[in-house]
Amino acid sequence: MPLSLDAYLGIHTDALKLQSQRMEVLADNLANADTPNFKARDIDFRTALADAGTPGTSLALTTTDTNHLSTAAANGAPAALKYRVPLAPSLDGNTVDTQLEQAAFADNTVRYQATLTFLGARLRDLMTAITGQS
């Protein structure tokens, strides 16, 4: 039976991609912590990962004409990108809570590293199988 590398690496490749996208969104929020009217966003990770596993189930609308506006992002952003509900929005319309975003970024960093560890272990197992040495 031929080995499918995608199936062997499992959900971790999707998770890694999503975590790096989430890192970008959180970096957006932190970089715009002082921008008036900026609304903080985050990725609904559970929904996004479920969508990534089963293609074609995202919330994107079907477009039948080139003039239709696409609801899916051009760069493959997950539809699970949502605005954060602010605890205490500031007077200038900015909804970034720096501490909350920092915590989310730290959380995402640890998860990214965990996913990297899982992937690394799978690859090491594969190398062991290929070379036949332990």
Next chain:
Amino acid sequence: MSSFKIFDIAGSGLSAQSVRLNTVASNLANADSVSGDPASVYKARHPVFAAVRAALGSSGLPGMGAADAAVQVRGIVESNAPPTVRYEPGNPLADAQGNVYAPNVNVIEEMTDMISASRSYQNDVELMNTSKDLMLATLKLGQ
């Protein structure tokens, strides 16, 4: 790989915050530069920040593009608050009534602005460091 956008985002934050620190420095340095003419006196400057939404045109709906929203400095505006008038007839810069005009710089406001800017700057540096570490770890995957 799209993750390199994080350096653009954090970098734009760094440059915006350093512009803000520059205007604070300029305002504080000129806080006591009096003038004999209310029109020519130094006015406090503040940068205007705006989010850049690169993916807005292609995605149609705001908030659907993942990697948009870097920061840009839209411009630097001068405060319209009236200058402080001080009666100093002995000052060589005083006008005919013996008044000099001090800039409308609020030193306390500038100090808090400076602290806020430097915290945001540190945040952006931390973002860059963390994502650099993660990227290097990703490069080492499988070794």
